[in-house]
Amino acid sequence: MFFRRHKFIEKQRQKEEQMKSQFDNLSPILTENLETLRLIYSDCSDVVFRPFSIGEQFEAYIIYVEGLSNIEELDTNVLGPLMRESADADNDKDLNFSELVTKKISVSKIQEVHTFADCIEHLANGFPVMLVEGENSGFALGLAKWEKRSIEEPATESVVRGPREGFVETLGVNTSLLRRKLKSPHFKLKSMKVGRYTQTEISLAYIEGITDKTLIKEVEERIQKIDIDGILESEYIEELIEDNSYSPFPQLMTTERPDVAVSSLLEGRVVILVDGTPFVLIAPTTLFSLLQSSEDYYKRFMVGSVIRWLRYVLVFISLVFPSLYVSVLSYHQEMVPTNLIVSIAASREGIPFPALVEALLMEFTFEAIREAGIRLPKQVGAAVSIVGALVIGQAAIEAGLTSAPMVMVVALTGIASFTIPNYDFGFAIRLLRFPLTILGGILGLLGVMFGLLFIIIHLCKLRSFGEPYLSPLAPMGRGLRDVLVREPLWKMNTRPHLSGVYNKYRQAPHQKPEPKRGGETSD
Known part of the structure; x- marks a missing residue:
């Protein structure tokens, strides 16, 4: 089957190469070019072939894709001047086709095309292609125009202070x-x-x-x-x-x-x-780049450092809080103060499930509500997320399916996961939370430690284009100060050392602001 599949792929590639070679260069005969292009774009109702005459000298065609080209500019700046060419034919009779096009049409971007592949590429990008009888080349006109979304603030990376513009699909x-x-x-x-x-x-x-x-x-x-x-x-x-x-x-x-x-x-x-x-x-x-927000650098460095440490703590809580709760409740009750363990035991009275099943059930429900809130329309999604969590949590407690402390643990874990700036990294933390909870329910704190060690070893081995994932913490480097705290801008003189040869300094040293004292004057 492997050799048969490989042989089939080779045949497909040879067939594509034959088609490319068959439709390679443009011909000086206009009808042959049109037949080839009509064959390529057969059953394509949005591809328009518009015939016209350039004075009494040239028969020509404009080919464009409807919806990708600016028709108004095409009529005004291309077809109009060229079709009126007969009035100036005596003055321009010595000009060849390329010089005539360059002189007559008012389009800033004109590119000469010589092959059918070039024509297909430019048509797909919205550039009309002009072909003329007797010429083995054509012109792609820079008149592309299609609908695009306006620049808005990104919904997934909103900030209190900072630019409000985001990338679009163009x-x-x-x-x-x-x-x-x-x-x-x-x-x-x-x-x-x-x-x-x-x-x-x-x-x-x-x-x-x-x-x-x-x-x-x-x-x-x-x-x-x-x-x-x-x-x-x-x-x-x-x-x-x-x-x-x-x-x-x-x-x-x-x-x-x-x-x-x-x-x-x-x-x-x-x-x-x-x-x-x-x-x-x-x-x-790196791991720490995914845990940093652009707003960390738009606030005072002391505020940015505190928020960064708060984020680190909440990421750890998001990863291990349910597994710690399940392991302590199942195997290590002596670690909990007496009053607290009595209160938890009273709330769990009548619960038919062990702590592990209870935690997995609530985690699964919370993730389902979060996913439903994302997929629903914006006006409905927020209401479903909030009301669904409240109603289901309260109903589960009253029905005796879960305890109030477990609902609090899952809710705090979910809130902590919302503080992760990068959505993909947050999803990885949410994914790893389930096996850690299972290990905590089976082996207790020993299982949680094994799970965390496995994650740390994996992170130490992981690389991104040769850069260690835990850099600059492991191996320890210069950029460590910008990881543990957010340094003042006037101290961030060097760039992170990613790999290979790099430009070390990004600003001049000694830029700490030192205003003159009262009574002193500068020279």
Whole structure:
């Protein structure tokens, strides 16, 4: 079966190559070009073939895709001037076709095409293609126009203080948002296309002189190896280029915020922008990058440090709180104060399930309510999440299916998980909570310790494009001060050392503000 499948794939590739070679270069005979294009776009009612004459010299056709091209500009700036060419034919009779087009039409972007592949590519991007009798080349006109979403604040990364703009589904808009913040010519964009049928455009963004060249080459090579029918979202790229596909932890950071992408570029990372999605990928990434919010740097450093430590504590609570509660309640009651254990035992009187089953039941219910709130319409989702949790929790307590302390544990765990800035990392924590709870219910605190050790060992082995996932904590590096606390901006003189050769200093030293005392004057 393997050899049969391999043989079938080879035949398909040979067939595609034969079709490409058959429809390679444009012919000087207009009818042959039109027959080929009509064959390629057979049963495509949105592809328009518009005949017209350029004076009395040339018979021509405009081919465009309805809904992707600007028809008004096409009529005004292309068809109108060229069809009125007969009035100026005496003055322009010595001009060839290319010179005539360049002189007569008022379109800023005109590109000459020589093959059918070029025609197909430009038509798919919304550029009308003009073919003329007697010419073995045509022109792609920069008159693309399609509907796009306006720039709004990202719903998943809202901030109190900071920019209110977010990426959209159009790649050109997203690159312009980055270019508006990075005005230096050292900001580079490399384009490539992935997907046999979708031909999705992908851009690699980096800053020359800051980003290590080996990192850029590695990212580029991994993307170029992708051979798939289509790319519909950046998750396709993420899953096909990450280091460890079986890890629950994300090895590329996703964001909808241009300011987060720019800050990552200034740290020497590579940003991957995919056409058709507002989520961009950042490589490499670390565990602590996923636990940081852009707002940490938009507040005073003392406030940012306190919030960062609060977030670390809540992430730990989100991971281990249910497993600790189940293990202590099942095997280590002597660790709980007497009054508290008596109160818990009284609340559990009449509960038909052991603590492990009770915790898994409540966790499953909470996750179901959260998922239902996401999938429902926005106006209904919030009400269902809040009312559903209250009603189901109270009903479960009154029915004797669960105890009030267990509802509190699950609710606090859920609230703690909401503080994780990165959604993918938060989902990994939610996923690992279930096996930890099972280990705590079977082996007690020993099972919880085994589970945590397994997670720590896995994190120590995990890498993102060669960068250790626990960097700069393990191995310990210079950026550790910006992990434990949020340093003042005037002390953040060096960039994180990701890998390879890097530009070490990002600002001049000794920038601590020191205003003059009263009575002193500057020279």
